[in-house]
Amino acid sequence: MSRYSERMTTIKASEIREILKLTQIEGLISFAGGLPAPELFPLEAMEAVSKEVIHNDGKLALQYSTTEGFKPLRNHIVNRMSKMQVKTTYENILITNGSQQGLDFSGKIFLDPDDIVICESPSYLGAINAFNTYQCQFREVETDDYGMKMDILEQTIIDNPNAKFIYIVPDFQNPSGKTWSLNRREELITLANKYDLIIIEDNPYGELRYEGESLPAVKSLDTKGCVVYLGTFSKTFAPGLRIGWVCAEDEILNKYILIKQASDLQTSSINQRELSAYLDKYDLDTHIKKLISVYKVRRDLMLDMMHKSFPKQAKYTVPEGGLFIWVELPEQIDTNALMVKAVKNKVAFVPGGSFFPNSDTKNTMRLNFSNMNEKNILIGIKRLGILLNEELLPERK
Amino acid sequence: MSRYSERMTTIKASEIREILKLTQIEGLISFAGGLPAPELFPLEAMEAVSKEVIHNDGKLALQYSTTEGFKPLRNHIVNRMSKMQVKTTYENILITNGSQQGLDFSGKIFLDPDDIVICESPSYLGAINAFNTYQCQFREVETDDYGMKMDILEQTIIDNPNAKFIYIVPDFQNPSGKTWSLNRREELITLANKYDLIIIEDNPYGELRYEGESLPAVKSLDTKGCVVYLGTFSKTFAPGLRIGWVCAEDEILNKYILIKQASDLQTSSINQRELSAYLDKYDLDTHIKKLISVYKVRRDLMLDMMHKSFPKQAKYTVPEGGLFIWVELPEQIDTNALMVKAVKNKVAFVPGGSFFPNSDTKNTMRLNFSNMNEKNILIGIKRLGILLNEELLPERK
Numbered sequence: 001m002s003r004y005s006e007r008m009t010t011i012k013a014s015e016i017r018e019i020l021k022l023t024q025i026e027g028l029i030s031f032a033g034g035l036p037a038p039e040l041f042p043l044e045a046m047e048a049v050s051k052e053v054i055h056n057d058g059k060l061a062l063q064y065s066t067t068e069g070f071k072p073l074r075n076h077i078v079n080r081m082s083k084m085q086v087k088t089t090y091e092n093i094l095i096t097n098g099s100q101q102g103l104d105f106s107g108k109i110f111l112d113p114d115d116i117v118i119c120e121s122p123s124y125l126g127a128i129n130a131f132n133t134y135q136c137q138f139r140e141v142e143t144d145d146y147g148m149k150m151d152i153l154e155q156t157i158i159d160n161p162n163a164k165f166i167y168i169v170p171d172f173q174n175p176s177g178k179t180w181s182l183n184r185r186e187e188l189i190t191l192a193n194k195y196d197l198i199i200i201e202d203n204p205y206g207e208l209r210y211e212g213e214s215l216p217a218v219k220s221l222d223t224k225g226c227v228v229y230l231g232t233f234s235k236t237f238a239p240g241l242r243i244g245w246v247c248a249e250d251e252i253l254n255k256y257i258l259i260k261q262a263s264d265l266q267t268s269s270i271n272q273r274e275l276s277a278y279l280d281k282y283d284l285d286t287h288i289k290k291l292i293s294v295y296k297v298r299r300d301l302m303l304d305m306m307h308k309s310f311p312k313q314a315k316y317t318v319p320e321g322g323l324f325i326w327v328e329l330p331e332q333i334d335t336n337a338l339m340v341k342a343v344k345n346k347v348a349f350v351p352g353g354s355f356f357p358n359s360d361t362k363n364t365m366r367l368n369f370s371n372m373n374e375k376n377i378l379i380g381i382k383r384l385g386i387l388l389n390e391e392l393l394p395e396r397k
Numbered sequence: 398m399s400r401y402s403e404r405m406t407t408i409k410a411s412e413i414r415e416i417l418k419l420t421q422i423e424g425l426i427s428f429a430g431g432l433p434a435p436e437l438f439p440l441e442a443m444e445a446v447s448k449e450v451i452h453n454d455g456k457l458a459l460q461y462s463t464t465e466g467f468k469p470l471r472n473h474i475v476n477r478m479s480k481m482q483v484k485t486t487y488e489n490i491l492i493t494n495g496s497q498q499g500l501d502f503s504g505k506i507f508l509d510p511d512d513i514v515i516c517e518s519p520s521y522l523g524a525i526n527a528f529n530t531y532q533c534q535f536r537e538v539e540t541d542d543y544g545m546k547m548d549i550l551e552q553t554i555i556d557n558p559n560a561k562f563i564y565i566v567p568d569f570q571n572p573s574g575k576t577w578s579l580n581r582r583e584e585l586i587t588l589a590n591k592y593d594l595i596i597i598e599d600n601p602y603g604e605l606r607y608e609g610e611s612l613p614a615v616k617s618l619d620t621k622g623c624v625v626y627l628g629t630f631s632k633t634f635a636p637g638l639r640i641g642w643v644c645a646e647d648e649i650l651n652k653y654i655l656i657k658q659a660s661d662l663q664t665s666s667i668n669q670r671e672l673s674a675y676l677d678k679y680d681l682d683t684h685i686k687k688l689i690s691v692y693k694v695r696r697d698l699m700l701d702m703m704h705k706s707f708p709k710q711a712k713y714t715v716p717e718g719g720l721f722i723w724v725e726l727p728e729q730i731d732t733n734a735l736m737v738k739a740v741k742n743k744v745a746f747v748p749g750g751s752f753f754p755n756s757d758t759k760n761t762m763r764l765n766f767s768n769m770n771e772k773n774i775l776i777g778i779k780r781l782g783i784l785l786n787e788e789l790l791p792e793r794k
Contacts, residue, residue: 003561003595004652005509005531011655038456046459047451054444059435062443062635097494101661108530112402129659133505134402164400198400238459240666255401258408262526264498268665269637 006113007133029380030348031367034174034323040291041238042282049277053270061270067261069095069245070269073276077231077245080284084206084217086229088247094256095267099204099244102230102256103130105263106165106200109255111136116163118156118197120148122326122355122364124174127167127202138357139163147180150187157195165198165228170218171206172322175355175366179320182215189221198252199227204235205322207288210296212320225249228256233275235323236288241271295323295370302369302377309385311392323370326352333391334362347383403510404530426777427745428764431571431720437688438635439679446674450667458667464658466492466642467666470673474628474642477681481603481614483626485644491653492664496601496641499627499653500527502660503562503597506652508533513560515553515594517545519723519752519761521571524564524599535754536560544577547584554592562595562625567615568603569719572752572763576717579612586618595649596624601632602719604685607693609717622646625653630672632720633685638668692720692767699766699774706782708789720767723749730788731759744780 002009053061068074074090081088096102103126111117111134119127121140128138139156141148147170157163166188170180180188192199201218219229225248232244246256260266278284302325306316315328327349329335335351342348352364369377399406450458465471471487478485493499500523508514508531516524518537525535536553538545544567554560563585567577577585589596598615616626622645629641643653657663675681699722703713712725724746726732732748739745749761769777 003507003593005505005507005512005561008506008652008655011659013655013658033461035461038460041456041459043451043455043459046455047448050447050451051444054440054447058440058443059438060637062438062440062637063435064430064432064631064636097661097665104660108402109405110400110402115402126659126662133656133659196400234461239461240457240459242661242663242665255405258405258410259530261410262408262523262530263501263660264494264639265523266639268494268639268668271665271668 007135010132010135011129025343025346028343028346028348029372029376029383031369031372031380032348032350033371034368035371036235036239036291037294037370040294042278042287045278045282046238046274049274049281053273053277057273061273063269065266065269067257067266069093069267070272070276073272073279076276076279077247080231081229081247084203085220086217086247087220092247092249092253094246094253094260095272096244096246096260097242097264097267098234098239099202099230099232100126100130102244102246103127103202104133105246105256105259106228107131107134107136108259110164110198114162116160118153118160118163118166119357120168120173120176121359122175122352122361123167123357124169124202125354128355128357131167140356140358143176143178145178147178147184148188150184150191153188154191157191157197163197165200166192167200167202168218169202171203171215172208172319172324174205174322175324175350175352176326177317177319177322177324179215180218185215185218185221188218189223189227192226193224197226200230201227202230204232207236208292208295208323209321210292210299219247225252228252236284236291237275237278241275243267243271243275298369298372298374298377299325301374302367302381305378305381306385309382311389313392314388323368325367325369327365327367329363329365329388330392331363335365336362338387338391342384342387345383345387347380347387349384404532407529407532408526422740422743425740425743425745426769426773426780428766428769428777429745429747430768431765432768433632433636433688434691434767437691439675439684442675442679443635443671446671446678450670450674454670458670460666462663462666464654464663466490466664467669467673470669470676473673473676474644477628478626478644481600482617483614483644489644489646489650491643491650491657492669493641493643493657494639494661494664495631495636496599496627496629497523497527499641499643500524500599501530502643502653502656503625504528504531504533505656507561507595511559513557515550515557515560515563516754517565517570517573518756519572519749519758520564520754521566521599522751525754528564537753537755540573540575542575544575544581545585547581547588550585551588554588554594560594562597563589564597564599565615566599568600568612569605569716569721571602571719572721572747572749573723574714574716574719574721576612577615582612582615582618585615586620586624589623590621594623597627598624599627601629604633605689605692605720606718607689607696616644622649625649633681633688634672634675638672640664640668640672695766695769695771695774696722698771699764699778702775702778703782706779708786710789711785720765722764722766724762724764726760726762726785727789728760732762733759735784735788739781739784742780742784744777744784746781
């Protein structure tokens with residue numbers, strides 16, 4: 001008998017995390033992480049609210065508090081959900097340690113070994129890792145520019161009666177940057193209702209839109225309470241606080257609360273109060289507008305440089321928001337091998353393979369544009385372009 | 398097929414949590430929680446370090462950071478572990494969201510459904526809840542004043558070849574207040590080595606000793622790397638930060654790091670830096686001495702009042718440290734029913750039944766003395782004494 005549980009045989013370290021270790025090299029320009037720009041963190045406001053919370057409510061901020069979370073913060077989240085056109089109440093909000101914890105809990109609540117998770121192809125690596133610890137299997141559904149292809153999704157549901165939920169990132173998906181159309185969102189709800197399936201809607205980037213019109217959250221179209229919405233302040237405020245949330249109907253949310261209690265009792269009292277005080281006193285929308293203005297410039301510059309420097313065989317998405325551009329290269333390119341050369345040339349990206357839970361896709365990469373300044377985007381994409389052109393040179397001879 | 402995973406059928410809300418809701422009644426004196434005294438939180442120091450961290454390292458404090466945790470904090474913990482006579486390095490420390498998360502991860506890493514957890518009888522409710530989510534079974538081992546009875550423990554191990562670990566709180570146990578002797582600690586290591594079992598040593602209260610001499614942590618006696626030590630700052634600093642840790646040998650700690658990454662990526666960057674700055678600048682030992690001086694008075698007063706007010710048939714432990722006194726009443730007393738009467742009389746405790754994962758023990762209760770001031774301890778124990786005497790009156794007639 002192994003000393004460890006069965007699940008430990010299937011869990012491996014995140015490749016991205018291993019890659020991020022490589023990117024500590026001096027002078028290396030990294031498009032590998034998914035980090036927000038630290039120069040935009042609201043430090044002065046944070047200093048003010050932190051002082052205020054400790055001064056006025058220190059004893060409560062340092063004490064144990066409820067599993068569900070700080071009620072005024074949950075009410076602020078109700079307000080943010082209304083921007084996604086979701087009507088809800090604080091009683092349907094649970095505070096989590098970032099939305100990663102919401103992903104873990106979703107696995108814990110719904111998945112038995114060999115249950116099926118239906119996801120987009122590619123899908124978010126952090127979700128794949130979280131669900132994997134519950135020994136599930138994945139069925140990837142092909143997407144086009146409007147979301148999952150609905151005929152393939154329905155066939156996948158029919159073929160997999162032990163499918164438990166459909167996991168999607170409908171806005172500026174990580175890693176593809178793609179966004180679901182309103183039609184597809186509506187069709188998804190119809191299918192989930194027809195087959196009595198849960199939808200896990202993971203939306204960390206929805207408020208970071210640089211062009212086009214905002215679309216209602218899938219949760220806002222939910223007619224039977226089948227959608228679990230995961231949100232976070234990591235991309236709109238700061239990830240270091242570890243504040244995310246789950247929004248779900250009563251029966252389902254109660255399961256998340258029970259699991260939260262058994263997992264770590266509660267999210268940090270002081271961080272919840274500080275964020276809530278920030279939302280009382282400052283306008284997060286104004287802050288988000290500032291993020292958008294900076295990130296839009298970086299996205300535009302990266303796309304422009306890719307257009308100029310990348311070989312014509314490289315295809316890539318043009319995301320309307322979020323943090324990522326997704327690149328598809330000719331099939332002979334192995335981006336894992338390319339990454340080694342790239343690091344030698346002081347530029348880094350994430351090879352796309354890890355985002356496919358089942359297939360062994362080697363010719364894709366994810367580029368992040370939020371965490372590097374304009375100068376570095378300029379230089380870094382040039383470096384990457386040179387490398388890609390070299391790789392594809394034999395073909396062009 | 399159920400919409401939820403199998404594990405959800407066995408999980409129920411913590412009874413303590415439900416009880417704590419009752420104790421919000423005005424004028425009610427509660428010995429039910431396990432909360433530290435908020436009037437002793439180091440608020441001024443917290444205000445100073447919080448300002449310093451945001452001012453000097455704000456961008457790093459609000460950004461994502463490593464899964465393992467903030468290295469200077471891990472080094473501070475190495476220093477604290479040395480007070481428990483454990484020699485370790487920062488590389489063997491993982492920061493968790495309180496030690497409750499360490500409990501959850503222990504279940505996740507070691508337990509498959511129907512695996513056996515060997516625990517003290519009674520055992521800590523939070524651990525029982527955490528392990529339960531991995532569908533394990535429990536074998537309770539009787540304790541005396543020196544720890545588990547070793548002959549019973551060995552027979553339990555022999556009878557349960559699928560036992561995965563032995564879970565213990567060796568110092569001032571929650572709920573019993575009991576402490577393991579040095580001999581028993583050594584015998585435990587010998588048995589664990591003999592049968593190749595993991596020991597989960599949960600030690601939230603070890604530094605809160607009011608009399609007698611400190612004993613080395615079980616981890617300090619570990620010769621083959623079989624002990625996983627769970628620590629926390631919740632009782633010595635403040636629970637609202639949610640900072641605990643796991644200390645284990647390389648191979649095992651790596652499993653905890655993988656699970657941490659999949660569960661919530663990392664513990665709050667800012668809280669880790671604030672606590673680390675506090676430990677740089679202030680003397681936690683001086684603070685702990687202050688806690689000890691206050692808690693010792695409360696313990697002594699509670700024991701004194703129990704001696705004066707409780708009927709002679711009530712037996713109770715005299716803990717040398719920690720937060721709890723454990724009461725055993727005559728068998729005809731059902732403390733769940735008693736609790737309803739107690740709340741009507743504006744005093745509360747935790748009925749002991751929940752601390753026994755298998756048996757249906759109704760005649761016990763746990764009393765907390767850290768969270769109520771002297772006046773309330775005086776009045777509250779009197780109220781409880783009157784109630785207990787009434788309950789036992791028919792017997793005395």
